Every structure is written in structure tokens, then in C-alpha cells.
Amino acid sequence: MDKLVVSEGPPLRGEVPVSGAKNAVLPILAATLLTGESCTLRGAPRLRDVNTMLRLMEGLGVPTTWDDDGVLTTRVIDEDVATAPYDLVKTMRASITVLGPLLARRGRARVSFPGGCVFGPRPVDLHIKGLRALGAEIDIEEGYIEARADRLKGARIFLGGPFGSTVTGTANVLMAATLAEGQSVIEGAACEPEVTDLAEFLVGMGARIEGIGSPRLLVDGVDELHGTSHCVIPDRIEAGTFLVAGAITGGDVTVTGIRPDTLTAVLEKFREIGVDVTEGENFIRVRRRGPLLNAEITTLPYPGFPTDLQAQFMVLLSLADGVSIVTEKIYPERFMHVAELLRMRAQIRKEGPNAIVIGTGWLSGAPVMASDLRASAALVLAGLVAKGRTDVKRVYHIDRGYERIEEKLSALGAVISREDDPEGP
Numbered sequence: 001m002d003k004l005v006v007s008e009g010p011p012l013r014g015e016v017p018v019s020g021a022k023n024a025v026l027p028i029l030a031a032t033l034l035t036g037e038s039c040t041l042r043g044a045p046r047l048r049d050v051n052t053m054l055r056l057m058e059g060l061g062v063p064t065t066w067d068d069d070g071v072l073t074t075r076v077i078d079e080d081v082a083t084a085p086y087d088l089v090k091t092m093r094a095s096i097t098v099l100g101p102l103l104a105r106r107g108r109a110r111v112s113f114p115g116g117c118v119f120g121p122r123p124v125d126l127h128i129k130g131l132r133a134l135g136a137e138i139d140i141e142e143g144y145i146e147a148r149a150d151r152l153k154g155a156r157i158f159l160g161g162p163f164g165s166t167v168t169g170t171a172n173v174l175m176a177a178t179l180a181e182g183q184s185v186i187e188g189a190a191c192e193p194e195v196t197d198l199a200e201f202l203v204g205m206g207a208r209i210e211g212i213g214s215p216r217l218l219v220d221g222v223d224e225l226h227g228t229s230h231c232v233i234p235d236r237i238e239a240g241t242f243l244v245a246g247a248i249t250g251g252d253v254t255v256t257g258i259r260p261d262t263l264t265a266v267l268e269k270f271r272e273i274g275v276d277v278t279e280g281e282n283f284i285r286v287r288r289r290g291p292l293l294n295a296e297i298t299t300l301p302y303p304g305f306p307t308d309l310q311a312q313f314m315v316l317l318s319l320a321d322g323v324s325i326v327t328e329k330i331y332p333e334r335f336m337h338v339a340e341l342l343r344m345r346a347q348i349r350k351e352g353p354n355a356i357v358i359g360t361g362w363l364s365g366a367p368v369m370a371s372d373l374r375a376s377a378a379l380v381l382a383g384l385v386a387k388g389r390t391d392v393k394r395v396y397h398i399d400r401g402y403e404r405i406e407e408k409l410s411a412l413g414a415v416i417s418r419e420d421d422p423e424g425p
């Protein structure tokens with residue numbers, strides 16, 4: 001098992017290229033199950049979660065190959081299988097996105113019911129409700145979602161839940177609706193750029209979708225979809241993570257190959273905190289000129305501030321002047337990083353879905369344990385400025401969603417290395 005060893009280093013400087021978005025490529029790979037033809041994807045990141053998805057696809061009769069230029073090609077060799085097994089689904093919840101496509105094209109799906117995760121229960125009731133509305137018969141048996149349908153039928157569906165819209169739920173219902181008979185109207189659809197990217201991929205396959213990017217999607221079902229080729233959108237969360245790295249170290253960092261319009265709420269928050277932000281067509285540059293200021297952050301569905309950058313911003317606020325409040329409206333229990341940041345001498349008090357962050361201006365290095373993907377990214381960021389050395393253990397979490405993070409940070413001047421951790425896991 002590896003760990004990342006991070007030491008306090010110089011202000012980070014330079015340019016860092018952003019990879020393709022994990023949360024776009026995973027449902028897009030699932031969407032390739034909607035056709036018997038090959039699809040090609042450019043810009044797919046080489047991540048642990050992508051490898052898990054490729055294993056799942058192979059098990060579903062769709063092996064994939066990467067060429068030397070990083071282009072990923074799918075090939076359909078068997079459309080009789082319809083099971084997503086427990087051992088893969090339990091390691092990656094995004095596996096649930098094969099449910100809609102399998103049902104729509106193969107008429108049945110057997111997908112292991114995803115469990116909770118470290119940041120609380122993560123139900124899939126809205127996925128099931130949406131697919132049932134399209135006419136699927138769905139039972140839960142022996143820990144599996146068993147779904148059947150001869151031909152799905154278009155319907156009007158409201159997908160909002162107690163915490164707002166659902167990203168993978170929208171993906172599942174949208175994918176299923178593309179092959180349904182007649183028109184579907186999905187109200188309360190998630191508007192995340194990754195859902196938009198999926199919808200554009202589906203249109204490339206011949207799907208008829210209107211309202212892309214809005215909470216109201218109109219889908220006119222078609223009989224068949226065909227293969228297509230697509231370039232995955234850049235990862236706004238990876239970009240945001242490197243921008244925080246630039247800001248906390250008092251550096252000058254430019255992320256390239258990014259769409260600034262997907263980070264509007266985040267860039268506004270950087271400016272409020274006193275970070276200088278410049279944006280161009282496909283780059284964002286941050287520089288810190290003065291002290292960091294306290295702020296209030298509330299996570300919300302897109303275009304609000306993303307929950308996937310909450311932990312990283314908590315590190316930034318720990319270094320700011322004054323008291324900040326972070327409110328988590330998507331996953332009220334997503335605060336696993338707080339206890340580890342306390343070990344690094346941050347002053348944070350958790351009260352229900354809020355964290356009160358008392359900025360102290362400094363952190364102290366410590367051995368810390370990654371508990372989930374974004375929490376581990378936050379701990380690496382904290383290590384960049386903490387006095388002394390920080391060992392971030394259980395690095396496999398970070399490899400799920402960041403491509404070569406230590407190489408990208410080193411190129412900006414960070415003192416970071418990957419080492420074997422004999423004390424693993």
C-alpha cells in the first residue's frame with residue numbers, strides 16, 4: 001500500500017494541465033451499453049475508478065482498449081450479460097449507472113445495491129422511481145436490484161429529492177429514456193456539467209434530447225442508437241483542487257485545458273477569500289497578493305458551490321483570518337476530513353451539517369489517514385503548507401480520482417513523493 005509524503009515547500013508556481021472529468025467519463029462509458037456499435041473517447045483520465053468501470057464493462061461483454069494517444073475504444077462482443085456484481089459495485093458507486101442502459105437495451109439488469117459510504121447513506125430511490133415511471137419492473141433481491149422491461153415507455157418524471165437533484169440518478173433515467181417508446185420529460189434533472197457532457201454524448205449516438213444543461217430534459221425515444229466519438233470535458237474538481245494548492249501556498253498557479261464557466265461559484269469564492277483570479281477561454285490563474293479572508297460556504301447542486309471541493313476549501317479557510325462557516329447541503333455527514341485536519345492542529349468545530357472553521361494561519365504536519373477521495377486531496381493540500389512532514393496514508397482513495405497527483409504537484413514545485421507504506425493499509 002502506498003502513502004504520499006508531503007513536506008512544507010515553496011509557493012507553487014507554473015502551469016498544470018487538467019485531465020478529463022472522472023464523473024463525466026464513468027456514466028459515458030455506461031452509455032456505450034446503449035448501442036451494439038463501437039464508441040471512442042478522447043480525454044478519458046487513467047484513474048482507478050475508470051479501470052474499475054472498464055472491468056465492469058468487460059464483464060458486461062464490452063471490452064475496451066486504449067491506444068498510444070490515450071484514445072479509449074469500446075467493442076461490443078456479448079449483449080446477453082446483464083449483471084453488475086457486488087465486488088465491483090462496492091468499490092465504486094458510479095457502477096449504478098449501468099442500470100438504466102442495460103435495462104433499456106438488454107431488457108434486464110441485475111445490479112448490486114450500492115451500500116452507504118464514509119460520508120453517510122447514499123440512497124438510490126430516485127433512480128428506481130424514475131426507471132419504474134418508465135415502465136420497468138424492479139425488485140430488490142439478495143442485495144441486488146433486479147430490473148426488467150420489454151420496451152420502456154416515455155413518461156413525465158420528477159427527480160428532485162430531499163437534497164435536491166441527483167447526478168447519477170439523472171444519468172440513469174436519461175439514458176433509459178433515450179431508447180423508450182415516446183417522449184419523456186425529466187423535471188428536477190441535475191444540471192452538473194458532467195450530466196450535460198453525457199447528454200451531448202447521447203446526442204452524438206443519435207438520441208433526441210432537448211433542454212440539455214437545464215433542470216427540464218425532454219427526451220424523444222428512438223429505436224436504435226449508434227456508435228460515436230467524443231471528447232470528455234475537463235475535470236472541474238481536479239482544477240479546483242490545484243487552484244486551492246496555488247492559493248494556500250501563496251503561489252501563482254495556472255490550470256490549463258479547463259472551462260472556467262464550470263467553476264463560476266468557486267472562482268467567486270476564491271475572490272471573496274482574497275485570492276486574485278484571472279480567467280481565459282481555457283485557463284484559470286490564481287495568485288495570492290494579500291492575506292486570506294474568512295468566508296461562508298454552502299454546498300449546493302450545480303451551479304452552486306460543489307460538495308466535491310468542500311474539503312479542499314476547508315484547508316484554505318483554516319489558513320484565513322477570522323471565523324468561517326461551511327455548510328454541507330448535499331451530504332450533511334461529509335466531514336471525515338475534519339478529524340484528520342484537527343490532528344494537523346486546525347481549529348474546526350462540527351455542528352450538524354455545519355463546520356465552524358477558526359482560521360489560525362498555520363497547520364502542523366502529521367501522519368493522517370485518507371477516508372475518501374476528496375478528503376484525501378484536502379489532506380495532501382494541508383501537507384503542502386503544514387510545518388514539517390505529513391504522511392497521507394491510504395492513497396488508493398486519491399488514485400480513484402486524481403491522475404498522477406504527486407507528479408502534477410511536483411511539477412509546480414511541491415515537495416511530495418509516493419512511498420511504500422509498510423504499515424498499510
Ligand code: EPU
Nearest residue numbers: 023094122123124125126127161163165166167168330373
Ligand atoms: N439522493 C437521494 N436519492 C437518490 C439519489 C441521491 O436522496 O436516489 C441524495 C443523496 O443522498 C445526496 C443527494 O441526493 O444527498 C445528491 O446525490 P447524487 O445522487 O447527486 O450523488 P451521486 O450521483 O451519487 C455524484 C458524484 C459525486 C458527487 C455528487 C454530488 C459521480 C460518479 N459521483 O454522486 O462525486 O459528490 O454527485 O455532486 O458523478 C466524488 O467525485 O468524489 C463524488 C463523490
